[in-house]
Amino acid sequence: MRQVRLAVIGTGHLGKIHAKLAKGISAFKLVGVVDPAKEAREAFCKEHKLKGYDDVSEIASQIDAAVIATPTLYHKDVALPLLNAGKHVLIEKPITLTTDDADQLIDLAEHHRCVLQVGHVERFNPAFREACKKVESPRFIRGERTSGYTFRSVDVGVTLDLMIHDIDLVLSLVRSPVVDVQATGLTVFGPHEDIVETRLTFANGCVATLTASRASFNSSRHMEVFSDAGFVGVDFTTRKVKSIVADEIVKQGVSQVSDLSAEGKSWVRDNLFSTVLPCQEIEVAPGNAIDAELREFADCIQRGLTPTVTGQAAREALAVALQVNEAVQEHRWDGGKFNLVGPTMRPEPKRVVAAKKAA
Template sequence: MLPLRTAVIGTGHLGRIHARLAAEAPHIDLVAIVDVNQEARERVAEETGCRAVADYREVLGEIEAAIVATPTIYHHHVVKDLLGSGIHVLVEKPITTTVEEADELVELAKTNGLKLQVGHVERFNPGLDCVADDLADIRFIQGIRASGFTFRSTDIGVVMDLMIHDIDIVLSLVKSRVVHVDAFGVAVMGDSEDIAQAQLRFANGAIAQLTASRVNYQGARSMQVFTPTGFTDIDFAGRSATTVRPTAELLTRQFDLNSLTTDQVAHYRDHLFEELLVKKQHEPSQTNAIAEEHRDFAEAIRTGRDVRVTGQAGRNALAVAEQVLEAIDKHLWDASPLGRRGAQLTPAVPLRKAG
């Protein structure tokens, strides 16, 4: 496969990671690093051994693809320019700031026969990858994603920053239409929500309960998935998964709990997850998720197949995230509709003057 002539646009935290991995990838020929900040672009260009340019339009005739890691507010404008110039695009999440903008990009990519991939990198996490194909007829999902405050991505709240990862994963697993969203959020560090909790109800009856925080003293990235035939615990941080499968005797209701002898009770208590609820620890190969994302992008362009996370998938995750934000804005913290609402849990000003 010929290396894909590529530029990385944006040299923030994720942009630098993309640039470093792209420079090391055999399927990518990193042509240029693009950023309006001269010091930043030259530093990353020196680290990766490629050219530094201030404007992506300078390299449009030299590249086949671009990785866009600018702040979200610039995604629509930059990606639209690139797609309009015949360039395949991998854009970081969220795809855009609005669904309308996302719809425009998805249609433009389709019209021009180009790949548009969205950087929902957890889809390439080995912990999810090793069990995703076995998760069918999902009934309930519980996800938690928490971190400390990084002082990055302050232009968006925790729903677009963190929760949208789990929204995308849930949509890819449940494969049903969201029919109801209930949510609340709390702003801590600024005007945007830093803690959020959402419940998604799907047309097929499935429920997803998602919690996200970026002001947590302890990190967490996990998801528990319940189906009629088992339970799966995905550890995104540890990049592993655990499955628990009831035996056929339990699934067919032939196990008579009330007829067990004292000795049998003692035995099954000690061997529950070996003989009745059979537990299996999955230890997948520890691949780098962003590197796998790059490989998928390049292979899809060269072979013509779909990327794993399409522009449409990114658009759908954004649409549900917008519903979560709408539900947060409508949430009342007091009995009175004139009381506190939205992410502002505490009053903005003192209730009375001190002294």
Template structure:
């Protein structure tokens, strides 16, 4: 496969990771590093042995693709300019700041027959990939994503920063319409929510409960999935998974707990996860998720197939994230409608001094 002539736009934390991996990838020809900050672009360009460029528009006609890792507020304009210039785009999540912006970018990509991929990188996590095909007919899902405060991505809250990863995973698994979202959040470090919890109801009856925190003293990235016939625990941090497949007799009613003899009780108690709830540990090959994301992007462009995480998928994750944020803003913390609400616990009625 001919290497894809690509530029990295943005040299923040993720931009530097993208640049390093792109420089090592056989399917990518890293043409340039782009950033408005001279020292930043030159430093990363030197590290990756390519050239530094101040304005991505200088590269029109020279590159086939771009990886956009700028702050979210700049995604829309940068991606729009690239698409209109005929350049395929992989843009970090969230795709844009508004649904209207995301819809417009998806339409431009469609009209110009270009690939628009969104950086929901957990779709490429080996722990998720090794069990995703088994997770059908989902009834209940619980996800937890927590980290310490990194002092990065402070332009967005924890919903757009972390929870949106799990929202994308949930939507990719539960292919049903969202009918209700209930959420609350708390701001700790600044003007954005740093802790959030959301319950999402789907038209098919499935329920997802997601918790995210970026002020946690103990990191966690896991998801528990209950289907109609099995259970899976996905550990995104260790990039592994555990599944449990119940004995069919438990579903048909053939297993009579009350009629068990003492020796049978002892046997099943000591061997529960070998007999009745059969556990399997999955330890997939430990690939780099961002590198696999790059490979998927390049292969989709060269072969014409669809990317794994499309612009539409990114747009849908953004839409649900916005519903979560709306619910957080409306959440009342007191018994009175005149009490406090939202992540900042803001009084519904401005406080006035007396006297």
């Protein structure tokens, strides 16, 4: 099968990772990397023996596909001409800054029969994939994604930077429309929100509470899912998955537990997480999620398959993330006394009402 001629656009943190990995995947022929920042581009190309280009137009005729790892602001402008030219694209998350821009890329990809894949890479995390096997009809989900300030992705706030990962994962699990979004957030460094907490309610009754921070002294990436099949907890960093399937005594209801004798209650306490709520923990074998994502991209191009994270799936995650952002911006912190609103907690600008002209 013919190799996919690939370009990586953007030599920032993720662009460098994509280029290094793509170079080692036999399905790809890495034609070169594109970045207008000459010094950074040339240093990277020299180190990895790659060709570098200032603009994608210089290389467009030589490639079949591209990985777009530019700042989000440029995703649409870079992807648009590539899709128009019939090139397949893998765009880092979020797909774009607006749903209108996302719709335009989705329509173009469909029109030209191009693969449009989006880099919600946690879908390829081996621990998440293992956890999915133990989830059935999610009822309540808790997620937390926190880190220190890395100075990456500062063109967007923490909602589009970090939380959108978990929004995408939750949407893939629940498969029901979001009907209510509540959120609060804080700006630490600015100009965007750096800490956000949200509560999402779905049409099927499921509720998800998500926390994201890029101003935290603790780094964590974990999620807990309570479903009809039991409890599953996944640590995305350590790749550990905890699961609990309740014993019959719990399934019968709390009233049955209350009717137990003193000896029975003592037995439940002593065997709570061994028999009554048996907890199993497994450490999933390591795997490089970005490598898996790239390999799927090549496979979709060569075999005409549908990617795990389509443009439409990424658009849906973006739509919810923008609703979260809107709720963050509208949150009032003082009940209207001083009109402190949004993540900066600054007074809301007073509206100027034009005076009516005398008759």
